Amino acid sequence: MLNISFTDKYILVLQTKKNLIGSESIIASSKKTIPPGLVEKGTIQQKDEFVKMLDNACQTAYPKSIRDNRMRIVISDDSVLVTRFKIHPSEKNSNFSKVIIEKAKENLNIETDKYENFYKIIDESDELIEILYTAIQRDTIYEIIKMMNNINKKVDFISTVSFAIYEIIKLIIKPNETILYTEYDNNNKLYYFFDSYGVINIQKKTADLKNQDSDIIDYINNIRSENEIKIDKIIIGGESAIETNTDEVMGKIEIPIYKLNDILEKILRTGKLNFDSGGISLNFFGASLGVLLQAKNKQSINFCTTNITKDKDVLKKSKNIGSEKIISSQDSETVNNSNTVIESRSDNMYSNDPIIEYKKSGIGEFIKNKLIVVVSIVTVAVLLIVINILKVNRVNISLPSFIGGPSITPSPTLVPSSTPTPTIDSSLKRSDLNILIENGTEKNGYAKETSDYLKDKGYNKISVSNADKNDYKMTIIRIKDKSKKYIPLLISDLDSKFNTQNVENLAEDNKYDLVVILGIQ
Structure with a gap:
């Protein structure tokens, strides 16, 4: 199953696969930058080009290409x-x-x-x-389903960013609390207000990615001066989470601030979901992971109430x-x-x-759920009988890991944690990579210092230069699709040197395999 979300700037794809007991695991992911004008204000302007982008995102996914014809999709609000x-x-x-x-x-x-x-x-x-x-x-529903139908893909679930993010928010929000979620999308700052029931309000403001800290501070101060709403927590996702200095902002507005990355890591661990993003920050995958959680929740809103038949261009009720x-x-x-x-x-x-x-359905769903419960009880009973028989015969056996496993519903404690270390291919040679290091800070000799550090690690094709500006807050790693297999190795080598969460695509016609733009962090 594909779990897709897109903004005016990015397309994000997760592939999940069901195991023998019906639960899903994440097996591949991809993030692609969308060319300007392809998507505007959340609306796909060039459908053929968007389909090509989606196909390219699937083909270049990490750790392997994605092949699946069924999807859940998150659209703009x-x-x-x-x-x-x-x-x-x-x-x-x-x-x-x-x-x-x-x-x-x-x-x-x-x-x-x-x-x-x-x-x-x-x-x-x-x-x-x-x-x-x-x-x-x-x-909107019609066009999404029709576009995917034309490339032989079936849409099972349609959500929006606000509803997908709420599926994450509701795991941590308390009664009578209001949480503000914010992210940056192509010169706009999006602000989503949630309480324990769902989304309250959505606002969009023109913003500058370079001034994330001051944008949030000014916005909160304006809300306070107008007595619009009391905010108990702020969660920052997307590029905003990478560029924002949360400690500095929190000190000025005195509201707890969390990065989406930290919350998602905790939720994934709680649900025992392994997700190796290949070095791409989890901050970008909020909506894609949110719709995955929505699909597990039978009471969650699904806008895909209609479908298009293959022989007629008419709308019908989905199965x-x-x-x-x-x-x-x-x-x-x-x-x-x-x-x-x-x-x-x-x-x-x-x-x-x-x-x-949106309520639970009648007798059909009741019978279905009862059948699942009965089958589960019988299965567990048979296993217990076998275990007792083996114990009598003094044979050691361990229960399968899926029995008694924790659910994803407990509210996680918001504690930052490190990204799981991806698997490194031992056959890769550091000397094969052609690297450019650009200094995006005011620190003299920073590019040369980083170059020497990498040469000590075994990289020997390294050039250095200054970036287009000297006020990058976060380090940016740009890598060609063909070299993405090196991402786990690069993260292992660079993680102790600076933040490695911001990984982007590098144009295939670039003479370098990898470009590192050094930021303050």
Whole structure:
């Protein structure tokens, strides 16, 4: 299964594979820089070129190329509307769906028939019912599925950045807390506000990657001056996490700040998921890992409620809708008269109701879950009987590692940790690499010093020069696709010298195999 996310600047791919007991493990990953104009404001402008980029990302994945025709995909929040509103319990009647639709129209000033509409009751009392409402443009879903269908790939799950990141946030957020998640995307700083129920608000501000620290400080101070919202924690992902000096910012705004990398490492360890990214920072893989977690959660929102048949260019209900109550947004005589909520179906009927409520499904899911439980109990019982028999005969045996394994749900403690060391190919020769070291700081002789250090390690094809500027905060490693097999070796050699998390692609026509731009860290 492919787990794909993309921004205006990058495309990220994870490949997962199911084992014998149905759980998934991460077996390959890739990160590619998207050329300017290919994706703008989260919308794919050049579909053919995007497909080529995706194919290239799969072909050059680490540690091996990716071949898979099924996918989960995370798209931008630009096509999504999220709002919350309250209604009186007396309105929760046979026309409850219609009440929510009308309230959404009033709040967002939209025509809901152009959207797939979703809602969730997040609070209910005798005085009020609070609704979390989400809508996504139907054309957005249609175009994504159609584009992938054209290259014989099946889309099983569609999410957005905010919902994928929330799947990570909810593992650490406490009741009544508000967490701000922020990342940088192609001259824009994105700010996502979450509480324990989900996304509250999304804001986009023009920003400069060189001034990440001051951007965050100014933004927080503006929020405080306007008394908009109280922030309890800040999490920084993407390029922002690499460029931001969290200690300096935390000292000025007095709010705990964490890098997404540290949280993801803890979650992966807790869930016993091994992920060797080949030296690429986990800060970039938040959405891709988030949608992987979403797929494990039967109550999580899946925007892929529609599918395209191979013989007709029409929308149909997907077979894998999930375990929620489903209602879609087309008009029909039934909808016009009653607006009733119907149960999800496993057939390919295209339902004609106005909104989708996310709840556990009925008898079908119940029977399925009961069957899984019964099979599991029988399997464990048989193993225990075999173990007892072997103990009587004094034969030593160890239980398989999957029995009694921990789940991914415990809330991890936010403690920074080091990236797992990738496996190093012993056949690689350091002397084969042609390297350029560029000094991106004001430190005199830094490139020469690093060159001498690498020569002592066995690298002998090294050139030095000054970078295009002298204020790089973080060291950047750029490497050609054909040389990516050297990444584990390079990290092993350089990790003690400076931060090696920021790895990018180097153009194939560059005369060097590797370019290291030295930063302050």
